[in-house]
Amino acid sequence: MTAGEVRRGELLALALLSAGMLLYELVLIRIFSVLMWYHFASLSIGLALLGLGAGGLAVGLKPSLGSAAYRARFTLVFAFGVVSVLLYLALMHSLPELSRLTLAPFHQPFYKPFERAQTTDLDVELAVRLTVLSVGVGWPFFFTGVVTAGVLRERAPDIKKHYAATFLGSALGCALFPLLLSYVSAPAALGVAGAFAALSAPLWNRSKSMKWTGTAVAACFVALCVWAEVSGSAEIPFARGRYDPDILAVRWNSMSRVAAFSLPPDDMLRPQGQSVKYKGEQPRQIGLVVDDSGYTNLYDGAQSAANPEFFRANLVAMPYHLRPGAKALLFGPGGGKDVWIALSFPGVTVQAVEINPQVVEMVEETFGAFTGKPYSDGRVKLAVADARRYARQDSEKYDVIGASAVFGRLPPSAGAFTLSEDLLHTAEAFEDYWDRLTGDGILSVTRFAYEQRALRLTALARDLLERKGIAEPGRHIRVVSDRGLANVMVSKKPFEAKDDEKIREVLDRYGFDLLYPYQGAGESQLSRIVDSKNVEEALKDIPFDVSAPTDDRPFFYYTVRPGDFISGSIPGRAGFDDRGAEILRLSFIIMIVISTASLLLPVLYLRGLPRVGRKSFWVLSYFFAIGFGYMVLEIGTMKRLLLVLGHPVYAVTVTLLAFLLGSGAGCLLSERMAPSRKKLGLWLLVIAVLGAVQAHFTPHLLSAVMNYPFAARFAIALLVTLPLAFAMGMPFPAAISQLGESSGNLLPWIWSVNGFASVCASLGVLLLAMNFGYSATLDMGAACYLLAFVSLAGLGTGLSSDEGMTD
Known part of the structure; x- marks a missing residue:
């Protein structure tokens, strides 16, 4: 076999292994979104980078x-590790105790909003559970890291083709993910992810022998996928925050x-x-849950049509009492309760907008x-669409x-990088x-x-009225x-x-309360928000941040x-989502500790800092900056x-x-586009400028094309996205190439520092966006590439190859 054929x-092999790895990473996001709070979905990205x-x-x-x-052997170990998660999920059906020990504590008690979930107790036990979970699915x-780093080390400094692969x-894995989950469940998809990796072994x-072994293992994993999908044996037996085999x-x-x-x-x-x-x-009624915490109910259609008073006696029905015969636009009606409420009033017509086609199905x-198909009622029109875009383009x-x-949350159906963002509020x-x-709409x-x-x-209502x-x-x-609604x-x-007068009549009839206008002595927090001449001062007096969210910081x-988040002091009665964010902060700390222990301390203890002449600090800071900046x-x-x-x-x-294709192309062309330190520095400045454009100018363009x-x-x-991604694909391989022959020895250390920065960024950037907004997040990413430019400049001029860089 020629050297070209081997190459x-x-x-x-690298491409197939990477496809299987990314499929595993994305499938974990989906599984985490079902098993636990959606805050944990981003853990899979950090775990992948850490590995x-x-x-x-x-x-x-x-x-x-x-x-x-x-x-080949390590590739098969990865493949079997992926499939072990599928087998664990299947085992839960036989041993339900596994679900209680490892997964159930991460759920909010079903429909008990005033009861704290176990996860809000930030103790050693929780930290241990999170650590075990991270190791269990992340190992x-x-x-994959060993195999990839070994190849890149062997091929250094000419790694651009392998890095691009x-x-x-x-x-490829990213493109296959949505297609695959259109046909099989996330647990079953684990078999396909393992099969991709196994195919790279030969x-x-x-x-x-390895040809037959790799092919046979891949075939078995595909068969396992089919078995899991057809039998349902690996389906996640969770609903309403507890084990439910039925x-x-x-x-x-x-x-x-x-x-x-x-x-x-x-219930x-x-x-x-x-x-x-x-x-x-x-x-x-029949319960319906989207991922972990998006709850809605299906209603018996015949009984609902025969009993309109049940729905009129609901708090949601209040605007229909005030606007008889209304033409209604309903966002996220889910199982149909809002539709039934609207139809319980004579003359009402409904335009329903539901984003999730599976809920409609x-x-x-x-x-x-059972439901009588409320969306097919002659008084109802249905659009399966995003509410924001529908509101923009509708002329009615x-x-x-x-x-x-109850069905107001989008994040549980989102999975990755979402936390509690909500662009509907x-x-x-x-x-x-x-x-x-x-003119008199509500x-x-x-x-x-x-x-x-x-x-x-x-506060959102007050802000809207001020804008108008x-x-x-x-x-x-x-x-x-x-009560609590x-x-x-x-x-x-x-x-x-x-x-x-009508509001008072409805309140008396159904026993509801009026919160604003406030009827008691003094003033309430609501009345201060609405009536204060200086709403900013009124909001400052409230311990929590209840200011109007924006599209730049949409964390309703x-x-x-x-x-308070930074100091770790959350005042008063923190909510479910605030406590979830607190857990995310704990996860971030745990990831930093694990990353430090597994990426930095061993090399410092066993080898000390890598030597690159007098320039080691600048080299390490350069690769840290581009690792952190890329993820941001x-x-x-x-x-x-x-x-x-x-x-x-x-x-x-x-x-x-876009980032994978663009960065892959950037890798391939890095030698031509950034052959010298000077040109590499120019590309770093281009990335910083493009990052600032994403932060401050791209939103206006995207808004215009909604x-x-x-x-x-x-x-x-x-x-x-592609221009930014293309430029960001060059700094790593170009710098490796310019390190010259010493890159073969330096690459594992560089890989570790770069990986540590990426792990920190994968969760840290979410905390940054949550607290300071998207523009600040992107500005920080741009600043990281400016830091990389400074690091590159700090290497000085006239470097000889034995100092680690060539110009």
């Missing part, structure tokens, strides 16, 4: 581990998992928002005989625009809704009154509640006396002030694309695809 085999960095370090400490003799990445293979070792139906795609389950009688008794004075029959097809006007409480979103209201948003949700909604130049916002706002209503024209559910700009770009593409899954797909067809928006998002 081509290596490139294909790759640790593998690079292992090769640095013991170069023989990266030799060709081990690559396979280590072997890892990007292009990962791009390319590392061309022996006949889930009625499950639907997967890259967007979410939707599961239907039987509702225990206690249907007097839910918040349903009048305690209502004594009639309740329609039969459950309502209209899977359980159509509506008497009522409504979004109810921002200042810009409320302006879009306002434009769709008739915007009605129902959320839990606890955890500062009602305060933040009221309304001098007396209190005349346009009414807030009513039932609040309905914030904003009227385009001032509420009239007859409206207030996150109300901890940045200073990549994740920040995902955030920028979310609004124009309509769903986080699409934003993740476009961003990863009404374009999806294919056009997809293409524009790709084109906006």
Whole structure:
């Protein structure tokens, strides 16, 4: 076999291994979103980067581990590690105790909003559980890191083709992910990810025995995928935050998992928002959960149609009492409750906008005989679309625009990099809704009154009215509640006396409360937000940050002030999402500790700092800066694309695809485009400028194309991202090439430092965006490349090759 054939085999093997690794990483995101709080989805990215960095370090400490003799075996170890997660999920069906010990504590108690989940106790036990979980699913990445680092070390300094192969293979995995999950569940998809990796084994070792072994293992893993999908034996037996082996139906795609389950009688008794004075029959119901915490119910269609008073006695129905015969626009109606509420009033017509096609499938097809297919009712029109874009492009006007409480979260269906962001509850979103209201239309948003949700909604309403130049916002706002649920209503024209009279009548009939205008002595926090002449001062007096979120910082559910988050002091009664963010901070700390222990301390203890003449500090700072900056700009770009593409899954797909393809092309052309230190420095400055453009100018461009067809928006998002991604593909291979012959010895250390920075950034950038916004996030990414430029300049001029760089 010629050297060229060996080289081509290596490139294909790297591509297949990288495709399997990225598939595993993305499938873990989906699984984490179902098993635990969606805050944990981003852990898989950090774990992948940590494994790759640790593998690079292992090769640095013991170069023989990266030799060709081990690559096929390590590839198979990775493949078996991936499939072990599938087998673990299957084992939970036989040993439910496993789910309680390892997974159940990460759930919020189902429909118990005032009860704290176990995870809010930030103790040693939780830290141990998180560590065990991280190691349990993250260890396979280590072997991918060993194989990849071994190849790059062997081929240094001419690594551009091999480095590009890892990007292009990962791009293949990224492109296959949404297609794969359109046909199989996430647990079953693990078998395909393992098969991709197993197919690369015969390319590392061309022996006949390995050819048959690798092919047979890949075939077995594909068969395992088919078995898991057909039998359902590896389906995640979780619904409503507890083990449930009798889930009625499950639907997967890259967007979410939707599961239907039987509702225990206690879960249907007097839910918040349903009048305690209502004594009639309740329609039969089936529970529906999107991933971990997006709850909605399906209602018996015949019983619902025969019992309209049940729905009229709901807090969500308030605007229909005020606007008889309304034309309604409903965002996120989920299982159909909001639709049934609207149809319980004579003459009402409904335009429903639901983003998740699987939820619609459950309502209209899977359980159509039960629900009576409310979306097919002649009074209802359905659009499967993103609410923000629909509000932008729709030309109709509506008497009522409504979004109810339970199914209000998009993040659980998002998976990656989401935390608690919500672009449906921002200042810009409320302006879009306002434009769709008739002259006396009402915007009605129902959320839990606890955890500062009602305060933040009221602040959004006040901000909207100020933007519209309304001098007396209190005349346009009414807030009513039932126990822990609040309905914030904003009227385009001032509420009239007859409206207030009708509100009092409904409150008396159903036992609801009026929160604003405040009826008690003194003033409430709500009244201070609405009536204060200086709303900024009123908001400062509240311990939590309940200011109006914006598209740049759209974290509606996150109300901890940045200073409190950094200090670790969360005042008062922190909410569910705030506690989840607290867990994320703990995860970040744990990842830094693990990364330091596995990436930095061993090499410092065993080898000391690598020597690059007198320039070691600048070399290490350069690779740290580009490692941190790459992740910051990549994740920040995902955030920028979310609004124009309509769903986080699409934003993740476009961003990863663009960065992997663009950076792969940049790697291949790095020798030509950045052959000297001077030209490399120019590219670093280009990246910094493009990062600043993403932060401050791209949002205006993307906003202008929101009404374009999806294919056009997809293409524009790709084109906006590719130049930055292309430029960012050059700094690593170009610098390795310019290190000269010494790069073979330096590469494992560089890989480790670069990996450590990437791990820190993968979670740290989320905390930055959550507290300071997307623009600040992207600005930091741009600043990292300026730091890399300074590091490059710090190497000085006239370096000889034995000092580590050539010019």
